[in-house]
Amino acid sequence: MSNSCCAKLAKKEFVWYSFYIITYILYIFMPITKSAKKALRQNKKRKQQNLSRKKDIKDLVKQVNLLVKEKKTEDAKKLLPKIYKALDKTAKVGTIKKNTASRKKSRLTKLVNKTVLAK
Numbered sequence: 001m002s003n004s005c006c007a008k009l010a011k012k013e014f015v016w017y018s019f020y021i022i023t024y025i026l027y028i029f030m031p032i033t034k035s036a037k038k039a040l041r042q043n044k045k046r047k048q049q050n051l052s053r054k055k056d057i058k059d060l061v062k063q064v065n066l067l068v069k070e071k072k073t074e075d076a077k078k079l080l081p082k083i084y085k086a087l088d089k090t091a092k093v094g095t096i097k098k099n100t101a102s103r104k105k106s107r108l109t110k111l112v113n114k115t116v117l118a119k
Contacts, residue, residue, distance in 0.1 A: 029054045057086050064108055073116045083108060
């Protein structure tokens with residue numbers, strides 16, 4: 001056999017070997033029972049909701065930081081209740097911890113108040 005022939009054979013064996021590994025991994029981690037399938041569906045849905053909540057908080061915090069940099073403190077103050085609501089809801093549901101929500105609220109409030117006093 002020539003080298004190119006051996007290389008093709010090795011590549012073909014590697015492809016089949018990879019296929020078997022992937023199939024085995026999927027078999028191990030895929031739910032089998034009806035309740036496990038339902039739990040997987042619930043987990044996917046909850047993960048999506050958690051990511052959405054966290055993204056909303058990050059977007060609001062970015063808006064406040066931008067407003068503070070632009071010295072628009074009144075607009076930043078108006079956004080604070082929305083952030084409080086989002087943080088409290090997220091902490092209540094359990095996506096983030098209660099102390100994390102409190103810490104974020106405190107730091108944002110301190111930031112906005114500092115810029116108001118600096119005026």
